[in-house]
Amino acid sequence: MxxxxxxxxxxxxxxxxxxxxxxxxxxxxxxxxxxxxxxxxxxxxxxxxxxxxxxxxxxxxxxxxxxxxxxxxxxxxxxxxxxxxxxxxxxxxxxxxxxxxxxxxxxxxxxxxxxxxxxxxxxxxxxxxxxxxxxxxxxxxxxxxxxxxxxxxxxxxxxxxxxxxxxxxxxxxxxxxxxxxxxxxxxxxxxxxxxxxxxxPAKYISLPKHIEYAKELKKEKKEKTGFLLCSYYRRILKVWSLANQELVLSENHRRPSCFSVLSNSYRQMEEVDNHANISPVICPLGVIPRINVEDSDLQNHMNSINMESRSS
Known part of the structure; x- marks a missing residue:
């Protein structure tokens, strides 16, 4: 309550x-x-x-x-x-x-x-x-x-x-x-x-103004957090795609170490996606938080990653 x-x-x-x-x-x-x-x-x-x-x-x-x-x-x-x-x-x-x-x-x-x-x-x-x-x-x-x-x-x-x-x-x-x-x-x-x-507070005027100001701050924080999470989620998908690709194309079908796959994939991903220029978001409790992305946008992004993997 x-x-x-x-x-x-x-x-x-x-x-x-x-x-x-x-x-x-x-x-x-x-x-x-x-x-x-x-x-x-x-x-x-x-x-x-x-x-x-x-x-x-x-x-x-x-x-x-x-x-x-x-x-x-x-x-x-x-x-x-x-x-x-x-x-x-x-x-x-x-x-x-x-x-x-x-x-x-x-x-x-x-x-x-x-x-x-x-x-x-x-x-x-x-x-x-x-x-x-x-x-x-x-x-x-x-x-x-x-x-x-x-x-x-x-x-x-x-x-x-x-x-x-x-x-x-x-x-x-x-x-x-x-x-x-x-x-x-x-x-x-x-x-x-x-x-x-x-x-x-020195900037306090009235309660209605305070509520309006708090809503604006919350909206700005949500937009900023949503951008960071979307960028982080794109990076996660890219790492996963490149890691799977390297596992499939490995010589003699030998399974490389998880560390080498992820490190190489992350390095390739940074070269491709260096325009983002953001730091990865550390998620508490070790769970990727749910982000507000339309299903159609997410599906289109997944399809584009799959097409890139096939073409390469």
Whole structure:
């Protein structure tokens, strides 16, 4: 359940939304079950596995089902800050409203996960629940104004605003808003402490301008990345074609070493394709990423490579 920028504020915002301050960290999905606890990124990659006192999260309670928690991982103090809950002890709550999920999470952590906020043999990572607050101007001023006290010791990243009656949905939703602390006076008309006002970037004008500027940067980055990936993918196809060609035409059908084939093919490819003048893109996880190329263009490119191989 991801947020969107809180641009349009409803008239009943104070009574229909809940405020959750969020520390600096990485959004994570924590899944416990079968005697282990696993942590996943927003993209779905598993990044950690450990023992915890969550249901089914360690050998001590591996018969207690499973749990799914929406968390923020803080690297500075090695703590998972729990925002929301999707399932607890095999009981899914994604169809329940926000207020019920927050209260259910609070009661379950207090009653059934005693000791989860301390490091122990069966709980190697700390978990702390992020409290929620009312969204009235008085509550926001008390929380983010002068003298306000945050519920965590790390730096504030931003604020999530949850609609009270929304269910847990997958992906971004306009029913969960996001603001930086210095944006609160502009959007909600509530003054904040000076330390938050100083975080405002020098080029920041307004939230709509900021969103438009971010979209332009994302578009430019996507175009640049797409060009690099297309060039890299063309190079991969060329290397593969030349390597196959050299294997087929090798003398006495002796199979040369893979290193010599690829090095010779890559050298020939560079001589042919030196106009690209780019460095190969190093792909994480060792997987060639999917690129946005039309099937017809890719098929034409493959046909041209096959014709070059036959002609030579």
């Amino acid at each position: 991801l947020s969107e920028w809180l641009v349009d504020v409803p008239t009943d915002f104070a009574s229909t939304y809940l405020t959750v301050p969020c520390p600096v960290g990485k959004r994570s999905l924590v899944v416990s079950g079968r005697g282990r606890t696993r942590c996943y990124t927003k993209s779905g990659y598993q990044v950690n596995q450990f023992s915890s006192l969550l249901p089914g999260g360690s050998r001590r309670n591996n018969n207690m089902g499973y749990a799914l928690l929406d968390c923020i991982w803080s690297e500075s103090n090695k703590t998972f800050y729990v925002i929301d809950v999707m399932c607890w002890f095999n009981q899914p709550v994604i169809e329940c409203d926000t207020f019920f999920r927050f209260e259910w999470l609070k009661s379950r952590l207090d009653e059934e996960a005693v000791g989860i906020n301390t490091i122990s043999k069966y709980n190697t990572m700390r978990f702390e629940r992020l409290p929620y607050y009312e969204s009235s101007p008085e509550a926001l001023s008390k929380l983010f104004g002068d003298g306000g006290q945050l519920p965590f010791s790390v730096e504030l990243d931003g604020i999530l605003f949850y609609n009270r009656e929304t269910h847990y949905t997958h992906g971004p939703t306009p029913l969960v808003g996001w603001l930086k602390a210095y944006m609160i006076p502009e959007i909600l008309g509530v003054s904040v402490a000076e330390k938050y006002a100083k975080e405002r």
